[in-house]
Amino acid sequence: MDEANRAPQIMVVDDDQDTVVILAHHLRREGFVAIEANSGAQCLKLVHENEVDVILLDLMMPEMDGFEVVKALRDDPMTAEIPIIMITARDDLDARAEGMRLGVSDFLAKPVFRRQLASRVRAQLEVVETARNASAAMDRLEAVRNRPQH
Secondary structure: OOHHHOOOEEEEEOOOHHHHHHHHHHHHHOOOEEEEEOOHHHHHHHOOOOOOOEEEEEOOOOOOOHHHHHHHHHHOOOOOOOOEEEEEOOOOHHHHHHHHHHOOOEEEEOOOOHHHHHHHHHHHHHHHHHHHHHHHHHHHHHHHHOOOOO
């Protein structure tokens, strides 16, 4: 299957296995491919082994919390542009402000409902597609500008 026809791959990262299973099930019902990770370290490993389009990331996890994972993803040129939707039971302004400062694209409060999840994931996929189209248009414009004049 070529890139244009491949189902978007969404990584679900949460230390609670039940949450991972439920979110992955919701995503599959919406036509996405779900990649499951149970820790920040596993996320950072799997993101290099798969073509991840969006990451759903729990904030409160042991060993490496969601903010630490976001920092690591943003510091890596291979993963810096992947949209991250932070999923948290801690839906306070300080957590949102810190997440936005670090480069989180969106937030969802637990419990997450399927339609809300799907619409937020699709919105992030549209942002990525719009950015790709704009970049391609800029490349074409630059090529036209640099063409030798006769």
